[in-house]
Amino acid sequence: MIKVVKFGGSSLASAEQFKKVGDIIRKDETRRYVIPSAPGKRTPKDTKVTDMLYHCYGQAILANDDDDCEEYQRSFEDLIEKIKERYQEIIEGLSLELSLDEDFKVIKENFSKKIGRDYAASRGEYLNGKIMAAYLGIEFIDAAEIIFFDEEGNFDDKKTDEAVAKRLENLERAVIPGFYGSGPDGKIRTFSRGGSDITGSIVAKAVHADMYENWTDVSGFLIADPRIIPNPKAIDVITYRELRELSYMGATVLHEDAIFPVRKEGIPINIRNTNSPEDKGTLIVEDTCRKPRFIITGIAGKKDFASITVEKAMMNGQIGFCKKVLEVFEDNGISIEHMPSGIDTMTIFVHQDEFEEKEQKVIAGIHRAVEPDFLELESDLALIAVVGRGMRATRGTSGRLFSALAHANVNVKMIDQGSSELNIIIGVRNHDFQPAIKAIYDIFVNTMI
Numbered sequence: 001m002i003k004v005v006k007f008g009g010s011s012l013a014s015a016e017q018f019k020k021v022g023d024i025i026r027k028d029e030t031r032r033y034v035i036p037s038a039p040g041k042r043t044p045k046d047t048k049v050t051d052m053l054y055h056c057y058g059q060a061i062l063a064n065d066d067d068d069c070e071e072y073q074r075s076f077e078d079l080i081e082k083i084k085e086r087y088q089e090i091i092e093g094l095s096l097e098l099s100l101d102e103d104f105k106v107i108k109e110n111f112s113k114k115i116g117r118d119y120a121a122s123r124g125e126y127l128n129g130k131i132m133a134a135y136l137g138i139e140f141i142d143a144a145e146i147i148f149f150d151e152e153g154n155f156d157d158k159k160t161d162e163a164v165a166k167r168l169e170n171l172e173r174a175v176i177p178g179f180y181g182s183g184p185d186g187k188i189r190t191f192s193r194g195g196s197d198i199t200g201s202i203v204a205k206a207v208h209a210d211m212y213e214n215w216t217d218v219s220g221f222l223i224a225d226p227r228i229i230p231n232p233k234a235i236d237v238i239t240y241r242e243l244r245e246l247s248y249m250g251a252t253v254l255h256e257d258a259i260f261p262v263r264k265e266g267i268p269i270n271i272r273n274t275n276s277p278e279d280k281g282t283l284i285v286e287d288t289c290r291k292p293r294f295i296i297t298g299i300a301g302k303k304d305f306a307s308i309t310v311e312k313a314m315m316n317g318q319i320g321f322c323k324k325v326l327e328v329f330e331d332n333g334i335s336i337e338h339m340p341s342g343i344d345t346m347t348i349f350v351h352q353d354e355f356e357e358k359e360q361k362v363i364a365g366i367h368r369a370v371e372p373d374f375l376e377l378e379s380d381l382a383l384i385a386v387v388g389r390g391m392r393a394t395r396g397t398s399g400r401l402f403s404a405l406a407h408a409n410v411n412v413k414m415i416d417q418g419s420s421e422l423n424i425i426i427g428v429r430n431h432d433f434q435p436a437i438k439a440i441y442d443i444f445v446n447t448m449i
């Protein structure tokens, strides 16, 4: 039995947290490969080390570029010192005989040489990995040696899979820092934010693990974001498909790309709570015959979208109409988030910040491409996904959903039920985002308890 265990920044924010992690790993000898993140927030107002590193690197660049650079240089050096202190506090709290002086010397030099933003950010995981390996008394493997990206900066799964499998073949235990790897030129590359989850999933796949445990600060995937719903119920079992919908729509517990590697191998993911290790957490599986506890499995959403509604009589009869509209967005490099359509209308949801600067170009482009009868723009919209394999078997789900929203005085701007009946997406105004999630949680969870 092999378990790969990833610990998020919240689980490694201090020596006290490290000790909990040490206990969890020692309690189960199948927890063989450990993927640490960088130290996260100790309190809600604290700063994650990754953010400190980005900031610090920014100051190093300014110190380098600006002739009158003394102020930036001082700020860069202060920030490096602060980051060092955070690690030193952990080392001392764990009573380790470990010095990171040499590492910090190299990091400082490299920052001054403008070695790259990805390198800067990756040092959070690198240093935490070194501490973790010393604390557990097991081998440290630099992720740059086994996790690879291609020339375009995309993850190279084949090369990585081979390298990880080979390196870990005869190694009983190891610590592999999350979040980064290296490109063909040897330069450090990172995944996007929250990417240590992906490293864990990649390692689990390569060693054919039986389980990928992802340890965080909540007792599993919760039905809704705990920052919106106080003490939401945890989800016992969720399918990859349901999870994918929820992660994509903003439930941030697990990076959305962390699902693919383990899913290919049919390895279940178990989300667990470092601060409450006895809780079973959430099991993420390919399929399950277990009936969900509630009709819905989860709710997630994102704010700050804009919508563009294109109306034209008989548009459905015009071959290639949608394609022409979509090409305008493609030509302007804008990705489309959602696209409900009607008989003579189609609406395109895009991220507001991406759209705003190109708005006029896109409008002109649509006019040129399809000569619409009417074009309407709206901004400050939010999308909410209500997800659940149980919805298919339950009649009246949408009816209940919309009457709950009407009761809460939420004006629904758009409704789209996925053809698999796994999800219903609704569009509301940004300011209705929280009231809408509360109303949905109330009707499907609170009234069912």
Ligand SMILES: Nc1ncnc2c1ncn2[C@@H]1O[C@H](COP(=O)(O)OP(=O)(O)O)[C@@H](O)[C@H]1O
Pocket (backbone or CB within 6 Å): 007, 008, 009, 010, 011, 037, 040, 194, 215, 216, 217, 218, 220, 221, 222, 223, 224, 225, 226, 227, 250, 251, 252, 253, 254, 298
């Ligand atoms: N549906 C949800 N279930 C659980 N947590 C959620 C959900 N949506 C958002 N969150 C937030 O995700 C956080 C855990 O993710 P993250 O901050 O990336 O943890 P880590 O530092 O352990 O990687 C939780 O503390 C919680 O605030």
Ligand SMILES: N[C@@H](CC(=O)OP(=O)(O)O)C(=O)O
Pocket (backbone or CB within 6 Å): 007, 008, 009, 010, 037, 038, 040, 048, 050, 051, 124, 178, 179, 192, 193, 194, 195, 196, 197
């Ligand atoms: N430290 C990185 C990568 C990561 O996965 O962190 P966490 O596990 O704390 O979400 C970040 O902050 O993005």
